[in-house]
Amino acid sequence: MISKIDVLDTVNMIRSQHLDVRCITMGLSLFECIDADPTRCAAKVYDKIVRSAKDLVKVGDEIADIYGIPVVNKRVSVTPISLVGQASGGYLEIAGALDRAAKETGVDFIGGYTALVQKGMSAQERAFLATIPEALSSTDKLCSSVNVASTRAGVNMDAIYLMGQAVKRAAYLTRDKGSIACAKLVVFANAVDDNPFMAGAFNGIGEADKVINVGVSGPGVIKAALEQVNGDLTEVAECIKRTAFKVTRVGQLVAKEAAARLNANFGIVDLSLAPTPAVGDSVAWILEEMGLSRVGCHGTTAALALLNDAVKKGGVMASSHVGGLSGAFIPVSEDIGMINSAAAKGITLDKLEAMTAVCSVGIDMVAVPGDTTAETLSAIMADEIAIGVVNNKTTAVRVIPVEGAKAGDMVEFGGLLGRAPVMPVNAGSAERFIHRGGRVPAPIHSNKN
Amino acid sequence: MYAIITVVGKDKIGILSAVCTFLAQKNINIEDISQTILQGDFIMIMRVDVSQCTTPLAEVAVEIAAEGKTLGVDITLRHEDIFNAMHNV
Structure with a gap:
């Protein structure tokens, strides 16, 4: 029989630490x-x-x-x-x-x-x-x-x-x-063909007719596991890996079962850490548990890089097919720790951009003032997209210029989308750069053949 | 096919009896059982064989949780595979 401790461990993860599919x-x-x-x-x-x-x-x-x-x-x-x-x-x-x-x-x-x-x-x-x-x-x-x-x-x-x-x-x-x-x-x-997460999911042109892709979550589980770790950052990484493994195994089980019952192909398990606005389901709080006073302070990018890498390493062995975005998400409006930090001006758009260089996926669920111009929105996108192109990874922008809102206002979206403090954008202009249009050539390291 | 049942709550007379009666009515056989008191909470873990049970497992899980509410304790039933997946490589 499975040990008593393991049984209670699983039950506790689901009931108290928001482990879910x-x-x-x-x-x-x-x-x-x-x-x-x-x-x-x-x-x-x-x-x-x-x-x-x-x-x-x-x-x-x-x-x-x-x-x-x-x-x-x-x-x-x-x-x-x-x-x-x-x-x-x-x-x-x-x-x-x-x-x-x-x-x-x-x-x-x-x-x-x-x-x-x-x-x-x-x-x-x-x-x-x-x-x-x-x-x-x-x-x-x-x-x-x-x-x-x-x-x-x-x-x-x-x-x-x-x-x-x-x-x-x-x-x-x-x-x-x-x-x-x-x-x-x-x-x-670098959009992926098998992403199960919204709003970016589509069935890629090389995919089968009917595929099941599963996204697991569990920031609360990792945060709870880290509360027991007082050692150095190698121990922190090991703890995250072990926990990510368990979480991903649940995803693999559910994906295989769902594919069989629905007579579909088993596609992939996406082992992303996806937060929700619920208390205890926050990626930001994992970073704070590692030792940051508040997400967004100096050290945040390093902590996130460690987290993202350890999640992948733990998850990869747990599933026969890992895909999608697979990493840590940092949507501002969907994460209570991010909301609190943004509301207190503890995290800026610039810091968020830096964080996206080391995690999936990008500038996500960020509210900006309603009078932000199309050119500035395009420039925010161009910056983020450049990070993805040069670093050979997926990046994305989901930005909301809330009509009538000013920097510092709070906007409610409801449900899983949460609420977002409106963040200020840089007052400078990239209008001439954006109006040039055309195509930025592929980076040198894309020539791999 | 096996499932794991957990019962957590304040200890009182008749919990084990009520759970066993429920399982017998469903034609579910108890294979292993352990119970302990941890920080005042009654914790019981059972491994049960559900292969003779004619009610779908999903429904049994909902019914036994309701039984738990009547008893004033928290009862869960899960297919064993989720525990094997998470804790056995």
């Missing part, structure tokens, strides 16, 4: 739905999702009951819609079909209103990007992402400028709801 995400290929007629295309998309994912929520709930572990979100991700809808151009009609299918199946979010334009854009893709603000403001569950750069291709600065404008427009269209549409829009460098 953050999401079971079903990736679906929609290539078979392509049609020159927009209405027919939308109907095929709706039918395929409802047919494939009709049991997703039921199976997720059953697994939660059998293993006694919360499965917080069930989600669907689909083939990038800029590809599926290109033959018809009926992107908004498809957006409506995706939202209806999400509601019919009962999933929490559906991702994949996506374009991959890291090297260039067709006229249709340019038209697609222009539909994103309306698609997000006219739907409830739809999430969108755009890959604007990769280490191999360089940076598509024209796309970045378009996305700066799209974020601005999305904020305006949902001005009566705290500009919430921007929380469902991510701009990526």
Whole structure:
């Protein structure tokens, strides 16, 4: 029999330390739905999702009951819609079909209103990007992402400028709801095909027809384990590795079981540490447990680098397929420690940017003043994207220029999205730099062949 | 197929009897049992064989948790695999 201590250890992790499976995400290929007629295309998309994912929520709930572990979100991700809808151009009609299918199946979010334009854009893709603000403001569950750069291709600065404008427009269209549409829009460098987390999930073009990807979580578990460690930083790293291993094993178990029950391929386990605004579920508090007075102080980047690396090392052995983003998330509005520090001006946008160089994923859920220009938003994106391109990693920007809000205001998004103090942006201008447009060449180390 | 049951709460007369009666009604056999008092809390861990039980495990887990509420203790039932996954390499 399993030892008494191990049993109580698991029960305690789940009941007191917020160990949960953050999401079971079903990736679906929609290539078979392509049609020159927009209405027919939308109907095929709706039918395929409802047919494939009709049991997703039921199976997720059953697994939660059998293993006694919360499965917080069930989600669907689909083939990038800029590809599926290109033959018809009926992107908004498809957006409506995706939202209806999400509601019919009962999933929490559906991702994949996506374009991959890291090297260039067709006229249709340019038209697609222009539909994103309306698609997000006219739907409830739809999430969108755009890959604007990769280490191999360089940076598509024209796309970045378009996305700066799209974020601005999305904020305006949902001005009566705290500009919430921007929380469902991510701009990526080196986007991954098998990400189960929103808002950036889509089913990559090289993926199977029906795939189960699982995102685990557990910042509270790691924080609780570290409370028992008084040794040096090697001991801290070892403790994180051991705990990440246990957490990821749960993800592997759930992913295999869900894939079997849903007759789908087992894709990957994403071993990200994803915080929630709940007390005790904070990545920032792990860093503070390591010895920082408050997240954002000098030493934060080093502590985060240690955490991110140890999580990966512990998790990799625990799963047969690790993928997605896999690291520590630092979304400001979704982490009580980050919220508190930002509200007390203990963490700045500049420090956040530095932190993203050593963790997944990027400037995430950061509220900025409503009068921030599209050019400045684009410049924030360009900085973050450059970090990803040069360091050969995924980076992302999910920034919310809250209409009518000034630096220091607090904005409530509710639920898992939490609340965010509006952070000031640098008063200087990158307007001329952004207006130049074009393509930033790929870095020298991308030439590996 | 095995499951692990944990019972945690204030000790009182009849907890073990009530849990055993519930399991017998469900055709669930107890394979191993251990109990202890830790800092005033009653803690019981059982390994049970659920292969003869005709009720789906997910439903048994919900029902036994409700039984726990009636008894004033916290009862959980989980498929054994989650413990094996986390603690055995």
